[in-house]
Amino acid sequence: MIKNKSGLSLVLSFLAVTTVFAATSPRPSAQLPPVTRLTAADMPYDVGGTALLKWDVRPEDTPDVLYQIYVSSMESGGWIKADEFPADTRTGDGIELPFWAWNASVREHVVKVELNNFYGEAQTTGPVFRFKVTSVKDKKSYDSQVVSAGTVSNWFRLDRLNNLVMAILVFIVFFWAVSHAKRKGLFIRRIAGLDAIDEAIGRATEMGKPIYYLPGIGNMTMVSTIASTFILGEVSKKVAQYDSTIKVPHKDPVVMTVAKEVVKQAFLEAGRPDSYREDINQFVSYDQFSYAASVDGMISREKPAAIFYMGWFMAESLLLAEVGSTTGAIQIAGTDEEAQLPFFFTACDYTLIGEELYAAGAYLSKDPMLMSALKTQDFGKLVVMVSVALGGILASLGGLMHWDPFTRIIADLFKAY
Amino acid sequence: MKLIKKQIPLAIVLVFGTLTLLTYFVPHKRSVNFLETMNKWENIVAAFAFFLGLINLFYSHYTKISRKADGWGYSIFVYIGFLAIAIPAYVSHGKNMDGSVLTWMGWAFKYIYNPLSATMFAVLAFYIVSTAYKSFRIRSLQAFVLFAAAMFLILGNVPLGQMIWDKLFGWTSYAISDIVDWIMHVPAIAGKRGIMIGIAIGVVVTALKIIFGIERQYLGKD
Amino acid sequence: MLKEKLNALLRIDRRWIFLGLTVVLFGAIMRPLGLINKEISKDTRNAYDFMEKLPAGSFVILSLDYDPSTAPELNPQAVAVARHAFRKNLRVGVVTYAAGATGLIEQLFAVVPAEFKKEYGRDYIIFPYQPSAVAALTQMASDLYGIYDKDKDGKDAKSMPVMLGVKNYKNISLVVCIAGTQMPTYWVQYAGDKYGVPVMAGVTAISQPGYGPYLQKKQLKGLLGGMKGAAEYEHLIDTPGKGTSGIDALSLAHVMVVGLIIVSNIAMVILKYL
């Protein structure tokens, strides 16, 4: 990929300069040797238009020395100043690339030259450009030899390899989980909040008061709503068994149609199809606050024994949970909307936090898709736990012992480029 | 028929999903050009998605009026509200300002849409106060920790709270802003990061399911 | 006897509490306490320092994605940040991905640039709303004119002096996203992490704690949170505005909330154990 046409001249000048260098090593400060062993190449892993110049770090690289980079598109002359910087800066470790894609050496100056800044973008990828580095000290400048290179459009971001590996791992684990879930089922621990559901339904039956189940204001594409309908199935099955009553007010008509099916099925499975009534599910309002106001009214009139809030809730959580708590009902909530969790947590007896809601849905339904998604998430968490624990220990070890290349490897592995 | 109804759409999602995904790993000019075309297309298609919401709202209130459902009279105001903005917008050719002078549309924005939109959520401030009084119950150690963190934040956020802290706990030599900064930058980060990582994998799995046509709820029923 | 009274106190009609809040807050607006927020959080200071260090003439993107429903919190932030940018003689490009924001943006930029004698087209430019934030953010990595070819009035953007030498993220020194939506996350995810452009944000107080992980990892260079963030930034640029007066007015109401929680819980404890 590197179109380096300076090979021969480079060797020649190298020979020439090393002899000079050897002869006059303790030189007076006014004199500065020109830069040698300059190479130009294409910047890897990019779209093109950026060239990479490298040359060795020298003992003369003090802050008062300046390097100037010149670029030209012509056979001779036509130099444009592309960059200028103090000689003690810009080494190989300044380029942000991981260890597997880049050798970050502090013994080398590395400078990226963005050709697009000086030439039209269409002409920068492909043609050969010429470069030279001029060292400046005390207003005197010393040119290096001229090297040339062209840039190309690359095909792979090697620096993003860690991301690709992780993506492929997630891919494999997910499809493995799907096939396992379908054949043998997967283990998911029982969610503590589910015990509270039984207790709440039991109490409602004793008191002879109704149960409210609010499926949130989300639509059927949301994982939280899907999980909520599975939990609704389980709750209504228990309700049917205990011969208690349940009410499910809705904001989304599509969710309502799904919920109707779910409740009907649950009553059938519990052997009580006779107690199923169409008005268990009722549509209240399309509008968030009107919905909340109407449901608040229903709750404060009927004073239910238990209220479930499961699904996607927004600001109305505040209005609902407060009224519920003042009626003295047992309240069990579950949502993945973080901003609402504090209100549920303070006003309810039990709260399923975020993924616990999905897990409860998966646990109850054994739905292979929910299960495998959850399993893949668990896999991801495992990766994080192990990496954080091991990486933390190794990084501090490396830090204490000053093994810089070692700590760099750890840091690079967990960095997105 | 199944081909054009189902298989081609699923092929579209597979092909466009995979190609767009690959642009992340392929820096080549062709990949950039492809992505640029996709960006422009996506931007236009997404614009039409707005009309779904518009038609949905108009239709649902139209049926309410035509069926004379409960409170159908209010539904008329949905159309009135729409026209109250749309007509001035048409008159002002979609411009808010004419130099430094409000146009009709700017006026409608400032005095109709702005107060409505702002007040809808300002109402919640009242419910926060009554929730704090009526249902914020410190029932357990967990709830107490939540309460304590909230307390530091509430006091630290306002100057009067900072003064009260200094009066009562000034002797500890910790300013409340130090404590708030610590809460926000140490334990809260751990909590949020723990939630975030699980959700990130969930999102990745969902994206995978969409690309491979496993997740197709959004297609609707046949 | 005490128990009955306490019970009655806890069951008080919530409209009395509403009235209490109205009195406390409206009173504070009519008669300000005059307290000034002096404690500056680390994140606000980082944001200020980052902007302060930019050389004059740098091109900065202001992504203003809030509609009237969160404007009282976020508009003061936007005003303070815009003032700072103009004072530093930075070039400002305004974008938005919230349709409700367009009117607020025009009202804001009808006032603030004039304070610094800044001219439209030379010192700042306002781009029109775009429906797909992800597409626009991705496009700006290679060629922003692919989507932002025209400004809000339909004039050619590329030929304006303010856009001189600006083509993609490589020419953009900073993105400040002030949003009541998920936009800061999008900026981090689709621009900051992916293409390496520095991003900082101003967000509502509700979402502020959620951005901690991005701040710790320096994916966000700084963060203003809610009205307090605005007040802090106003203090740093030494130009008090709506944030400073607002946070003062909120003082009493905040203390009232703390008081209510404590009083009601003490009452509960007495009812339960005495």
Added chain:
Amino acid sequence: MSDTFLIAGAWISAGLTIFLFSFLYKDNPFFKVAEHLYLGAGMGWWAQVYLYGVLRPKVWAPLMNHDWMVLVPTFLGLSLITQFIPGISWISRYGFTFLMGYGAGLELPTKLATDFVNQIGGTIQPFVNVAGMSSFALFNAVVIAGGVICVLIYFFFSVEHKGAVKKASNVGIYFLMIYFGASFGNTVMARFSLLYGRFDTLYTFSASKYLYATQFILAGLAVYFIVHALMNRGKKEIEPAQ
């Protein structure tokens, strides 16, 4: 724009604000009217933004310049709308699958980078400088790393929570509680700020310059509630949410 219109604007603005607030006393027709106006006005505003800001420059103008490539996304976009037409609603799948494919393809690797790989990196990173770190900074780094692990254990569903796992997950809950507490505390400020914004406007409009808009409208609404209460005296009113 003349003063008359500004005063009219103040009255409308103050009126709509107070109508929405009247919900706090109880649900009433004024609130419902304002609420429905809000839905419509929001759509009206969005419609004009899309029309003048997007469709005209992005679709209409290129078509006028014979840029036919725009037709592809336009057809995909229009296909979305067939969703409402029974029988041909399947056409909308073409638009939806394009949107979903593009979105999912872009999101997958970037989400992994931002919320996964970088978050692991962020947790480990402080330990690299362990040698030159203050003991407090080291303590914080350990708390963050330990906290992240404990929270993840709390959300780990593949093993039963017993013994050490249960202890760790219990510690995880406390980290979540601190996070939620911080978020609760800040929510208070956020909601109050919005209310402050509205009250500030109402206060402005209560000036004589605006002919005391706030006071008059408040008084009018109070009269309505009193009259309404008097007229319904004796009838058992359905108690609204208390």
